[in-house]
Amino acid sequence: MDNITHAATERSPExxxxxxxxxxxxxxxxxxxxxxxxxxxxxxxxxxxLAGRSGSALTLDIELVYFNSSSAKALMNLFLMLDKAGAAGNSVSINWRFSEDDDIMEEFGEDFAEDLQHVRFTLCPLPAS
Amino acid sequence: MGALAEEYLGFKTILGQKGIIFSFSGYVSEGILFALGDALKQKMALEETDHHVTRKVFSIFVEQVQNIIRYSADRMTGDIGKPVELSSGMIAVGQEGGSFFVVCANMVRLSDMERLKERLDHIKSLDREGIKAFYKEKLREDPEMDSKGASIGLIEIARRASAPIDYDFIEVGGASAFFCLKAFI
Structure with a gap:
């Protein structure tokens, strides 16, 4: 499967x-x-x-400083897909990176973490810039 | 003083009296959202506004303007070599009593007014924890038919606001209503 890479734009993430x-x-x-x-x-x-995959290890590193509510829905769909992959016997880690003084991103991370059962969802505070 | 300057100075004075820092009225596109949002962030940065506040103002601004873009009943679509969709509305960002506010207004179909009122009243009836729980619930739900996710945008506005959101409607003509939504940060 081909890798996907996009550079960040002012409105979309890397x-x-x-x-x-x-x-x-x-x-x-x-x-x-x-x-x-x-x-x-x-x-x-x-x-x-992910189709038919089992026994794989997969990591998602996510570091967003802002996302709108439509993006939140898309992120939730991404996480639910990974949660399903976790339930199917894959080892899935999601690292939620945020600036330590960003309460909003921290709370979003906590909210997502509560909704996922089959992934390791880790909150990773980063030093405030 | 000429009549032209007098007329527009009067207009500017009214905006100033309402605490409005900047405003836009007319056809809105995603490009306008981006440009206005960028100017808003730059102005707040120049004034050394607390970045938590800037972030909340920006977040509410984006959701409000996207509501106009998606739901305004006053819109133009067409093809000028590329497909174009423009939605008409009003956007104002200002300060009042030490708080920032974002007001957006647009026409809605009268037939959509009751449903929108119900949604807003429900959101207004919730406390902070309730708003957070409702956001999570909506995040997991499939998008409603013919809605591109309005509820979650409205919940995001309520979640970032420092006071309950304020809204109003005035019926205009036979089939439309003018809808305003104001959020303080």
Missing amino acids: VAFDFANSHLRLKGESYPEDVAAFYGPLLTALDRW
Whole structure:
């Protein structure tokens, strides 16, 4: 499966979906003009890569400073897909990185963590810049 | 003083009296959202506004403007070599009593007004924990039919606001209503 990489823009995060090394990364801001056009292909590719997979280890590193409510829905869909992969016998880690003084991102991380049962969801505070 | 300057100075004075820092009225696009949002962040940074406050103002601004873009009943669509969709509305960001506010307004179909009122009243009836729980509930739900996710945008606005959101409608003509939503940060 081909890796997916997009440079960050002012409205969309850097994407590095390195399927070869089972490592996914999203970093930056997320309020794309068209959320479905941005996240749809990522979710489709991940879904195909996960199909029938079991016994794999997979890590998602996510470091967002801002996302709008439409992006939140897309992130939830991404996490639910990973949760399902965890339930299917994969070892899935999600690292939620946020600035230690960013209460909003910390709370979002806690909220997502509460909703997922089959992944290791780790809150990773970073030193405030 | 000429009549032209007098007229527009009067307009500017009214905006100033309402504490409005900047405002926009007319057809909105995602490009306008980005440009206005960027100017808003820059202005708040220049004034050394607490970045937590800036972030909440920006978040409410984005959700409010996207509500206009998605739901305004006054819109134009067409093709000028590329598909174009423009939605009409009003956006104002200001300060009142030491707090920032974001007001957005747009026309809605009268037939949509009751449902929107119900949603807003429900959100207004919730406390902080209730708002947070409702947000989580909506995040897991499939998008409602013919809604591109309005509820969650409204909940995000309520969640970032420092006081209950304020809204109002005035019926205009036979089939439309003018809808305003104000959130303080």
